[in-house]
Amino acid sequence: MTELQTLPAPEKLPSSGGKARAKGPKGGSRKRESRGTLAFSRGARIKALAKHAVLIIAGGVMIYPLLWMVVSSLRPNDLIFREPGLWLNGLEMGNYTDGWSALTHPFGHYMLNSAIVVIGSILGNLISCSMAAYAFARLQFSGKKLFFGVMLLTIMLPFHVIIVPQYILFSQIGWVNTFWPLIVPKLLATDAFFVFLMVQFIRGIPKELDEAARIDGAGHPRIFLRVILPLMVPALATTTIFTFIWTWNDFFGALIYLTDPEMFTVPVALRAFVDSQSATSWGSLFAMSIVSLLPVFLVFLFGQRFLIKGIATTGIK
Amino acid sequence: MSAIGELSSISRRKGPATAEEKRANRRDNKAAYVFLLPWLIGLAAITVGPMIMSLYLSFTDYNLLQPPEWVGLDNFTRMLGDARLHNSLRVTFTYVLVGVPLQLAVALLIALVLDKGLRGLPFYRSIFYLPSLLGGSVAVAILWKQIFGTSGLVNQVLAMFGITGPGWISDPSTSLGSIILLHVWTFGSPMIIFLAGLRQIPNMYYEAAEVDGATTLQKFWRITLPMLSPIIFFNLVLQIIGSFQSFTQAFIVSGGNGGPSDSTMFFTLYLYQKGFGQFDMGYASAMAWFLLVIIGAFTAINFIASKYWVFYDD
Numbered sequence: 185m186t187e188l189q190t191l192p193a194p195e196k197l198p199s200s201g202g203k204a205r206a207k208g209p210k211g212g213s214r215k216r217e218s219r220g221t222l223a224f225s226r227g228a229r230i231k232a233l234a235k236h237a238v239l240i241i242a243g244g245v246m247i248y249p250l251l252w253m254v255v256s257s258l259r260p261n262d263l264i265f266r267e268p269g270l271w272l273n274g275l276e277m278g279n280y281t282d283g284w285s286a287l288t289h290p291f292g293h294y295m296l297n298s299a300i301v302v303i304g305s306i307l308g309n310l311i312s313c314s315m316a317a318y319a320f321a322r323l324q325f326s327g328k329k330l331f332f333g334v335m336l337l338t339i340m341l342p343f344h345v346i347i348v349p350q351y352i353l354f355s356q357i358g359w360v361n362t363f364w365p366l367i368v369p370k371l372l373a374t375d376a377f378f379v380f381l382m383v384q385f386i387r388g389i390p391k392e393l394d395e396a397a398r399i400d401g402a403g404h405p406r407i408f409l410r411v412i413l414p415l416m417v418p419a420l421a422t423t424t425i426f427t428f429i430w431t432w433n434d435f436f437g438a439l440i441y442l443t444d445p446e447m448f449t450v451p452v453a454l455r456a457f458v459d460s461q462s463a464t465s466w467g468s469l470f471a472m473s474i475v476s477l478l479p480v481f482l483v484f485l486f487g488q489r490f491l492i493k494g495i496a497t498t499g500i501k
Numbered sequence: 502m503s504a505i506g507e508l509s510s511i512s513r514r515k516g517p518a519t520a521e522e523k524r525a526n527r528r529d530n531k532a533a534y535v536f537l538l539p540w541l542i543g544l545a546a547i548t549v550g551p552m553i554m555s556l557y558l559s560f561t562d563y564n565l566l567q568p569p570e571w572v573g574l575d576n577f578t579r580m581l582g583d584a585r586l587h588n589s590l591r592v593t594f595t596y597v598l599v600g601v602p603l604q605l606a607v608a609l610l611i612a613l614v615l616d617k618g619l620r621g622l623p624f625y626r627s628i629f630y631l632p633s634l635l636g637g638s639v640a641v642a643i644l645w646k647q648i649f650g651t652s653g654l655v656n657q658v659l660a661m662f663g664i665t666g667p668g669w670i671s672d673p674s675t676s677l678g679s680i681i682l683l684h685v686w687t688f689g690s691p692m693i694i695f696l697a698g699l700r701q702i703p704n705m706y707y708e709a710a711e712v713d714g715a716t717t718l719q720k721f722w723r724i725t726l727p728m729l730s731p732i733i734f735f736n737l738v739l740q741i742i743g744s745f746q747s748f749t750q751a752f753i754v755s756g757g758n759g760g761p762s763d764s765t766m767f768f769t770l771y772l773y774q775k776g777f778g779q780f781d782m783g784y785a786s787a788m789a790w791f792l793l794v795i796i797g798a799f800t801a802i803n804f805i806a807s808k809y810w811v812f813y814d815d
Contacts, residue, residue: 243628268657312539325533349551372543404532433638435749451639473640496697
């Protein structure tokens with residue numbers, strides 16, 4: 185059984201109100217009972233209120249810089265440095281139009297580049313990681329323990345150890361300033377975290393299901409495609425969402441491999457923006473920062489459930 | 502089970518193979534290698550091959566244009582006398598040794614407040630988790646640079662109280678602190694792991710302690726902390742490995758040069774400058790291996806020390 189299954193969904197936990205009521209006195213008249221509940225929940229309510237106060241203040245501090253960036257992106261430049269507050273006197277959309285066309289290409293060009301890399305990476309991770317995971321979770325083969333251990337170790341391997349020779353390799357086959365160095369490693373299941381996540385998930389799928397399919401004459405490709413894959417949609421969704429966010433945010437890889445502005449993804453384009461005119465136009469820089477964060481934010485909004493399960497299970501960010 | 506737990510238990514799961522297992526073994530062998538093919542190619546071409554090559558390059562002088570020239574231990578002796586490298590180590594160690602415990606402490610604290618049937622938990626969890634997702638992005642690093650700038654948000658707020666703040670990013674004594682703060686700000690993902698861990702502690706322990714009249718603090722020290730120790734260990738190992746590799750924040754905040762006066766020159770940033778700025782690939786490879794040894798040593802120390810403070814319930 186994996187943790188994925190044993191973890192109760194946080195939403196299903198009883199609320200404090202329900203708990204307090206359950207602990208209230210059972211016998212007695214209706215009046216006494218309600219008074220007892222009230223007395224108990226008053227203490228609990230003060231404690232809960234204190235907790236909410238702490239959380240609201242802490243959460244406010246956490247989120248304030250982000251809100252301030254949103255507001256600043258809608259302010260004229262000269263106000264940004266004088267306004268710590270969040271109120272707006274009219275919308276200033278000029279930052280967005282200026283920022284959008286501040287670099288050699290319109291910002292949409294870089295977003296399209298990022299989208300290509302993201303989609304390639306997602307497909308790569310989904311296909312190759314699920315295949316490897318099926319082998320590790322369901323098949324017996326010589327060297328399994330060794331390979332499984334190696335796979336787990338590669339999760340912890342710092343990428344700096346391989347980046348120099350990788351760069352030399354990719355530059356020698358002429359892949360610098362193409363998207364291949366960013367996509368091909370994903371096609372080869374180098375994000376071992378996802379292999380591990382999927383192994384964990386497949387282990388939680390009852391073996392009887394594949395045995396039944398095998399009795400019906402299915403081979404491994406068919407069991408994998410028709411039985412396992414449809415059942416592991418939650419794990420695939422988690423992989424998709426994390427790959428999206430990581431690849432969209434990836435700066436180091438893009439910085440090394442993409443030096444031609446034509447090929448820039450969003451993070452390197454933003455950085456070029458900083459270099460070109462940070463001193464004068466914070467407003468449009470913030471505007472494009474917001475644009476660059478928007479896809480991540482949307483994925484976060486719709487994929488939260490999977491994100492949280494993914495972290496709780498394997499510790500991926 | 503976590504990746505780390507899994508790794509330490511691999512050797513323990515050994516048993517003699519039965520005849521049936523051996524038959525299944527032969528039948529599955531071929532299929533398994535077909536399924537593993539992409540991963541195996543990746544392991545060879547993207548991971549192990551480059552590792553061997555980088556080990557070789559660390560003993561050479563190589564600038565991508567001329568063929569590598571064997572120089573023996575020269576790169577490593579150069580590292581011994583490289584003051585900028587020593588400084589980058591000091592910066593990185595400070596970042597890891599201050600930032601990681603601080604971040605985990607905040608994560609645990611908020612997780613404790615969030616635990617057990619608090620109304621609005623999903624909402625709070627989202628608010629606290631969001632920075633974790635955005636924290637590694639260039640956009641947030643840009644934001645940070647502005648917030649802690651001389652006339653940035655922080656100093657605007659301080660000015661409201663009549664305080665003139667320093668130029669946090671431009672002052673060498675506070676610049677690293679600003680980046681550490683950015684790391685602490687992204688406490689959401691360890692927090693979620695803590696929340697999951699807190700859920701696993703059986704309620705009966707707390708009920709028993711309550712019967713014995715334990716205070717809240719006693720319950721925390723005697724029950725929560727020991728029961729949570731495997732999760733703390735897991736977070737610690739992961740965060741240390743990750744923090745040693747931090748790059749984007751320092752790169753953007755310092756404009757790529759690790760300034761002011763090298764105060765944010767992380768080890769990885771220096772490695773990047775050597776390898777991809779000056780194309781001193783031999784030296785960069787030697788540095789990469791040094792980083793691997795450091796991370797390996799930290800992880801090993803963590804595992805050894807864990808025998809004394811990590812408590813397993815099984």
